Amino acid sequence: MKNKKLKEILMQVKKDISINEKKQKEIKEKIDNFTKLLKKQKIDFFIGGSVAKNTTIKKDKYDVDIFFRFKDEKDIEKKFEKIIKKIKNGLKTEKIHGSRDYYNIYDKDIIFEIVPTLKLSKPEKARNSTDLSYFHVAYVKNRIKKNKKITDEIKLAKTFAFASYCYGAESYISGFSGYAIELLIIYYKTFENFLKAIAKSKDKIIIDIKKYYKNKQDILNNINESKLLSPIILVDPTFKQRNVTSALSNETFEKFKYYCKKFLKSPSADFFSREKMQIKRLNEIKKKKPIKIILTTGKQEGAIAGAKLLKFYNFLAEKILKYYEIKDKEFIYDNKKSAICYFVLKKKNKILIKGPPTNKIINAIAFKDKHKRTFVKNNVIYAEEKNKTSIKDIIKSSDKIMKEMGIKSVRVLSS
Numbered sequence: 001m002k003n004k005k006l007k008e009i010l011m012q013v014k015k016d017i018s019i020n021e022k023k024q025k026e027i028k029e030k031i032d033n034f035t036k037l038l039k040k041q042k043i044d045f046f047i048g049g050s051v052a053k054n055t056t057i058k059k060d061k062y063d064v065d066i067f068f069r070f071k072d073e074k075d076i077e078k079k080f081e082k083i084i085k086k087i088k089n090g091l092k093t094e095k096i097h098g099s100r101d102y103y104n105i106y107d108k109d110i111i112f113e114i115v116p117t118l119k120l121s122k123p124e125k126a127r128n129s130t131d132l133s134y135f136h137v138a139y140v141k142n143r144i145k146k147n148k149k150i151t152d153e154i155k156l157a158k159t160f161a162f163a164s165y166c167y168g169a170e171s172y173i174s175g176f177s178g179y180a181i182e183l184l185i186i187y188y189k190t191f192e193n194f195l196k197a198i199a200k201s202k203d204k205i206i207i208d209i210k211k212y213y214k215n216k217q218d219i220l221n222n223i224n225e226s227k228l229l230s231p232i233i234l235v236d237p238t239f240k241q242r243n244v245t246s247a248l249s250n251e252t253f254e255k256f257k258y259y260c261k262k263f264l265k266s267p268s269a270d271f272f273s274r275e276k277m278q279i280k281r282l283n284e285i286k287k288k289k290p291i292k293i294i295l296t297t298g299k300q301e302g303a304i305a306g307a308k309l310l311k312f313y314n315f316l317a318e319k320i321l322k323y324y325e326i327k328d329k330e331f332i333y334d335n336k337k338s339a340i341c342y343f344v345l346k347k348k349n350k351i352l353i354k355g356p357p358t359n360k361i362i363n364a365i366a367f368k369d370k371h372k373r374t375f376v377k378n379n380v381i382y383a384e385e386k387n388k389t390s391i392k393d394i395i396k397s398s399d400k401i402m403k404e405m406g407i408k409s410v411r412v413l414s415s
Helices: 002-017 020-041 049-053 074-089 129-146 150-163 180-186 191-200 216-222 250-265 272-286 303-320 363-368 391-396 399-404
Strands: 045-047 060-072 092-096 102-107 110-118 203-206 232-236 241-244 291-297 324-333 338-347 350-357 374-379 380-386 408-413
Touching: 002 049, 002 110, 002 150, 002 191, 002 303, 020 045, 020 074, 020 110, 045 049, 045 303, 049 060, 049 129, 049 150, 049 180, 060 074, 060 129, 074 102, 074 110, 110 129, 110 180, 129 180, 129 241, 150 250, 150 272, 180 191, 180 203, 180 232, 191 250, 203 216, 216 232, 216 303, 216 350, 291 303, 291 391, 303 324, 303 338, 303 391, 303 399, 303 408, 324 350, 350 363, 363 380, 391 408, 399 408
Parallel strands: 060 110, 203 232
Antiparallel strands: 045 060, 092 102, 102 110, 232 241, 291 338, 291 408, 324 338, 350 380, 374 380
């Protein structure tokens, strides 16, 4: 019965997230008009993202990824900005800073994301992850061509991951990139199989679609160690030394796994709505009477601001742990210049303060004079004291770090 309900829900969600013919035609016309400008300028480009793969889902705004191809970095520096000035055609344009700067050009509900890349003959020559996009698009389009039904499964997976705040490889999300989800669905064949595999996982998931390596240990021996920390190792079928899911954090994976289990246990269309999922999560955490903290930054909205806010949130959580047990926490970024943090806390009655080594006699005597209850462990003096530290005290003591991390203000509110 549950399985029947799940399939009915997935059928309905597929209809709900699909774009109608009128909207598809409107998007196509805007893309065609824009690409005519590019062809007039004799620009070497290709269209990527969900538009190229026919996996676009219904949204308020539609991102269209357009990748310009240059012969080298100097060519990008010399030509890219000049081209943007020629093609923006009076539309609002925004420069986005990243490992390699790119531009957004806004045409009402269409955002043309113009990304400079190097024109490469082999993926191994990539200088930047975006340089691999040409190979990624070609690979996924070829797989979809062989099995067109997979596009709906990809749409479901992307919508589910987006609703649970697990979609996006940006550092403030540390989730699944669009390409990672496409490959995972190609591997597992259906959205349902994908969810079940995540829900049942106990150890690190290791996937090699093209079977480049003999076994799992061979993969672990050959991929850069720094890229093996993620809970899923997904070998890029276009570049065997790359782990596509290296940006996925354990925290985001566990969150995604939690929602996979919940959905499979009690299927509901609500799991595909970010608004409904956020309301449910907030209701869940508010029942626990959390501390609410609002962070703001002056950094550029999007990936840069999000990364700064998340970095301070993690720093704050680590500092809080000295004085409180963290029973639950949540970080919500609005893609602008502020984030809301929730902490469900239990105050520790006593705290340990680390003192000097016992062989530093003068310092040891001064430490003992300052603290009533002390003890020695591994030749280091410690003091045990009553915990009188509030959250506001912790934030006040973080003023210097706040400035270094680009945080403008921190407000503590009740739940």
